[in-house]
Each structure stands twice: as structure tokens, then as C-alpha cells.
Amino acid sequence: MLHIYNTLTRQKEQFAPLDPSGVRMYVCGPTVYGSAHIGHAMSYIVFDVVRRYLEFSGYRVRHVQNFTDVDDKIIRRAHDTGEEWNQLSCRYAKEFLSDMDSLNVLRAHSYPRASEMIEQIIADVARLIALGHAYEQDGDVYFRVMSDPMYGQLSHRRIDEMNAGARVEVDERKEHPMDFALWKSSKPGEPAWDSPWGPGRPGWHIECTSMSRCALGDQIDIHGGGNDLIFPHHENEIAQSEQLTGKRPFAKYWMHNGFVQFGEGGNDTGAKMARSVGNVIPISEVVRRYGADGYRLFVLSSHYRRPLSVSDEAMNAAGTAAERLAAAAESAQPGTDTGSYTAHRAEFIAAMDDDFNTSRALAVLYELATEVNRLNARGADGAPAASLLRELGAAVGLRLEAPTSGELPAGAQELIRVREEHRSARQFAEADQLRAQLLAMGVVVEDTTQCTKWHLDR
RNA sequence: GGCGACGUGGCCAAGUGGCAAGGCAGAGGUUUGCAAAACCUUGAUCAGCGGUUCGAAUCCGCUCGUCGCCUCCA
Numbered sequence: 001m002l003h004i005y006n007t008l009t010r011q012k013e014q015f016a017p018l019d020p021s022g023v024r025m026y027v028c029g030p031t032v033y034g035s036a037h038i039g040h041a042m043s044y045i046v047f048d049v050v051r052r053y054l055e056f057s058g059y060r061v062r063h064v065q066n067f068t069d070v071d072d073k074i075i076r077r078a079h080d081t082g083e084e085w086n087q088l089s090c091r092y093a094k095e096f097l098s099d100m101d102s103l104n105v106l107r108a109h110s111y112p113r114a115s116e117m118i119e120q121i122i123a124d125v126a127r128l129i130a131l132g133h134a135y136e137q138d139g140d141v142y143f144r145v146m147s148d149p150m151y152g153q154l155s156h157r158r159i160d161e162m163n164a165g166a167r168v169e170v171d172e173r174k175e176h177p178m179d180f181a182l183w184k185s186s187k188p189g190e191p192a193w194d195s196p197w198g199p200g201r202p203g204w205h206i207e208c209t210s211m212s213r214c215a216l217g218d219q220i221d222i223h224g225g226g227n228d229l230i231f232p233h234h235e236n237e238i239a240q241s242e243q244l245t246g247k248r249p250f251a252k253y254w255m256h257n258g259f260v261q262f263g264e265g266g267n268d269t270g271a272k273m274a275r276s277v278g279n280v281i282p283i284s285e286v287v288r289r290y291g292a293d294g295y296r297l298f299v300l301s302s303h304y305r306r307p308l309s310v311s312d313e314a315m316n317a318a319g320t321a322a323e324r325l326a327a328a329a330e331s332a333q334p335g336t337d338t339g340s341y342t343a344h345r346a347e348f349i350a351a352m353d354d355d356f357n358t359s360r361a362l363a364v365l366y367e368l369a370t371e372v373n374r375l376n377a378r379g380a381d382g383a384p385a386a387s388l389l390r391e392l393g394a395a396v397g398l399r400l401e402a403p404t405s406g407e408l409p410a411g412a413q414e415l416i417r418v419r420e421e422h423r424s425a426r427q428f429a430e431a432d433q434l435r436a437q438l439l440a441m442g443v444v445v446e447d448t449t450q451c452t453k454w455h456l457d458r
Numbered sequence: 459g460g461c462g463a464c465g466u467g468g469c470c471a472a473g474u475g476g477c478a479a480g481g482c483a484g485a486g487g488u489u490u491g492c493a494a495a496a497c498c499u500u501g502a503u504c505a506g507c508g509g510u511u512c513g514a515a516u517c518c519g520c521u522c523g524u525c526g527c528c529u530c531c532a
């Protein structure tokens with residue numbers, strides 16, 4: 001039985017979807033004003049694993065993830081580059097999807113964009129005004145936090161306590177300093193849509209309320225995102241959504257992942273990674289250096305709610321481990337009976353059921369890999385263990401592809417063949433020389449008692 | 459000032475009251491023409507101090523250290 005830690009209640013709860021026929025899951029997507037980095041990758045890998053494991057457990061999942069494609073940063077960035085704001089956001093959204101593909105993150109069923117949701121957003125804002133939960137002020141519309149007695153329920157903060165903080169900028173036009181914008185009037189040159197309050201654009205928080213409701217209905221099962229979104233973004237989403245529909249809870253389980261940080265000894269020890277800080281590592285770089293499975297293994301080696309310290313050493317270790325798992329999974333056979341490994345399967349499920357304890361679950365995969373190698377080494381049948389390894393690996397999104405995949409450089413095939421001839425003639429000096437030559441070409445050759453294998457050096 | 463997270467072997471990391479999972483690296487061994495891979499063996503009393511308990515990494519208190527949120531942010 002799956003248990004999920006719910007930020008709302010601050011405890012692990014037994015998972016039961018609102019509607020038994022399927023799970024509705026909404027994950028906050030990126031603001032597409034620039035390239036995604038490995039912090040985004042970590043977050044979306046985490047929710048990819050959540051989704052995959054729910055499906056592995058037999059649930060039908062509907063997964064929706066938005067793109068924030070209208071916002072101050074996008075407008076500013078577009079202004080700087082001379083590009084149209086919608087061109088810029090489209091470009092980065094596309095890049096985001098291909099980055100996620102490269103990481104083997106399953107595509108969501110739908111990717112709504114704020115700019116395509118304007119009509120719905122205006123209707124929702126108008127309704128919030130009609131209900132007395134929002135008010136207009138010079139073309140801006142604000143949500144009235146005092147009208148929501150539950151405000152602060154997610155972040156566990158009280159309005160008066162936050163008020164004491166020195167960093168809340170006081171805007172005279174707001175009734176209360178914590179009131180937040182649902183609709184922003186536009187300045188000249190900014191993207192704008194007509195509304196009952198004049199030309200403007202949606203505030204950040206309302207888009208998720210409208211998109212989530214549009215794509216999944218008034219109430220959903222899982223709402224996810226990085227833990228920096230707890231306040232104010234998710235708090236505000238709850239306030240808007242629940243006041244709008246009169247239904248509670250807006251989301252039954254709130255899941256938040258910890259942040260990628262730089263580990264000890266790095267240039268930027270302990271610091272958070274963020275585009276606004278300017279210390280990001282691009283996704284393509286880690287995929288190239290450690291492989292998609294390697295980075296995923298690195299992410300899953302620690303618990304998703306904990307901060308994840310990146311270091312070359314740790315990611316490298318994960319990359320090496322990924323190669324070992326992939327090599328072991330090679331002896332898998334489709335349709336093999338894995339019945340003799342029920343204990344392994346049970347332990348994997350127990351670990352994952354405990355709020356996605358992937359670190360514990362991975363230990364099962366490593367054990368299976370060792371088992372496969374042990375059996376194969378003494379000529380026994382490693383296929384059942386390997387097949388289970390492949391199956392459970394897939395449940396957490398590991399491809400476990402053999403390292404052999406890829407194209408041999410020109411002439412390498414011939415060198416391998418010639419080397420084989422030397423070996424069978426016991427001309428080892430010549431064979432070793434050819435091996436060195438192949439290695440220089442990026443081809444690693446390994447001899448076994450039966451045959452010679454090769455794979456590309458990474 | 460308010461809210462929260464964390465400090466486990468060289469590195470990463472699980473465990474949250476009963477002999478400290480797992481990965482990577484290192485060392486020794488088996489195997490191999492050699493190399494690689496693989497397999498076997500091998501290391502920590504859990505930031506510090508005090509307390510509760512038959513028993514604590516795990517509960518309580520204090521101290522030290524690190525980080526996040528309260529402003530855009532996965």
C-alpha cells in the first residue's frame with residue numbers, strides 16, 4: 001500500500017485517489033525564459049518516477065504539466081534579444097521537451113500554456129471578484145487573502161506572522177500586503193489581452209488554477225513541484241481554487257522535492273542552483289558525461305524530499321553504477337518467469353510504497369545485478385534475475401541499455417577482426433597493439449572466454 | 459524576526475528505539491595470454507555535550523556547523 005508524504009498535513013498518508021478509476025496529477029512546469037538545468041531535471045525525474053510507479057502499481061494516471069509562457073522575465077528577455085515573447089517561450093518550451101526526452105522522462109498527457117488559457121483565466125478572475133474574494137484596483141486585480149480563513153494551510157504560516165517580515169513590499173493599492181495579483185494591467189509594449197479591467201495579462205498563480213481545473217477538474221489527487229513553490233505559489237493556488245469552486249481539498253496530496261545544491265568542496269559550496277543565481281549546469285552536459293541513466297541513478301540514490309548535493313565524484317559514481325546495471329540487464333529474456341525472485345520484488349515494492357524510498361529500492365536492483373553476474377559466471381541461468389532487474393528498472397525509468405549501442409568508427413570493424421586472428425594465432429603482442437589502437441579510436445575491446453565484445457568509450 | 463530541512467565510513471546515501479542497507483573509490487584474492495569485466499573478502503558507533511531508557515544514530519534539551527523558504531525560481 002503506497003504512502004505519500006503530504007506537505008499539507010506534514011505526514012505520510014496512505015494513498016487513495018479521489019476517483020478510483022484514475023489518478024489526476026498536476027506538476028508545475030517551468031517558466032520558459034531560458035534553458036532548463038539539472039535542477040529542473042531532478043524535479044521532473046522525481047515526478048516521472050512517481051508517475052511510472054503509480055502506473056507500475058496498476059493505476060491509470062493522467063499527468064498534466066504547464067508551461068508558464070507569459071511573465072516578466074520572458075518579456076524582459078524577449079525585449080533584450082529583440083525576439084517576440086511568444087517566439088522565445090516557444091523555443092525554450094521545445095528545448096525543454098527534448099531535454100526531458102533525453103532524460104527518458106515520459107511526456108505528460110497535456111502541456112497547457114498560460115497564453116492559451118486567457119479566456120478561462122478571465123472568467124475565473126471575474127468569478128472570484130463576484131464572490132468577493134478579489135478586487136480591482138486601477139486595472140489590476142488582487143486576491144483578498146483575508147477572505148480565505150484557510151490561507152496559510154500549506155506553508156503553515158499565519159498571515160500576521162508573515163506580515164512581520166521585513167521583506168514584504170507594501171503596495172499602497174492593496175488592501176493587505178499579502179494580497180497577490182490575479183490580473184496585471186499591461187504597460188505599453190507588453191503582451192496584453194482585453195479584459196473587463198482593461199488590457200492586461202494573468203498573474204503567475206492563477207494560470208495553474210485555471211489550467212488544472214480545465215485539464216483535470218476541480219479537484220486533483222497529486223500536485224507537485226519544487227519545494228520553493230510551497231510559498232507563495234502553491235499557497236495561492238489553493239486559496240484561489242478553493243474559493244473559486246467551494247471544494248476542498250483542491251489537491252489531496254501535495255508533493256515537493258528538495259533542491260539541487262552544490263556539495264562540499266565545490267566552487268559554490270552549499271548554494272542553491274538557480275537560473276537567477278547564474279550557477280546552473282545544463283542538462284545536455286550531464287547526459288553526455290554520465291548518461292541519462294547515470295544522472296537518474298544519481299537523483300534516485302537519495303530521497304526526493306532531501307536536498308541533493310551535486311558533485312562530479314557523486315555523479316560519476318552513479319554513471320559507473322548505471323553501466324554495471326545495464327551490463328547485467330543484458331541477459332534479460334522477454335517473457336521470462338521471475339517467480340523465483342518474489343522476495344526481491346516485494347522488497348522493491350515495500351521501499352517504493354514508503355514514500356518513494358528510491359535509495360532503498362535501488363539496493364534491490366544492485367542485488368539483482370550481482371545475482372545475475374554470479375549465476376552467469378558459473379554458467380547458470382541469469383535470465384530470470386536479469387528480467388526482473390529490467391522490469392523494476394523500468395518502473396523507475398531506467399533504460400538499462402547495453403553500452404554496445406552506437407556506431408563503430410570507420411575501419412574499427414576490420415581492426416577487431418584482424419585482432420581476433422592474431423589472438424587465435426596467439427600473437428598477443430600484435431593483438432595488444434591493435435587493442436590500444438582501437439582504444440585511441442574510442443572503442444573498448446573486452447575478451448571473454450567465448451568471444452570478444454566491444455563498446456564505445458564514453 | 460517567523461517557518462522549515464540537514465550534519466551517518468575517503469565520497470554519495472538508507473536506516474528514526476534492539477547487533478549500522480546499498481553505490482562509488484581503495485586494499486587483498488579468484489578468474490583471464492594480458493587487460494577489462496565479473497565474483498569473493500575487507501572498513502564507520504552515526505557533529506559535540508547532557509538527559510530519558512534494560513537498550514538510542516534513532517526520543518528530549520543545549521551547543522556548534524550547513525542550507526532552504528518568507529521576493530522571481532523545479
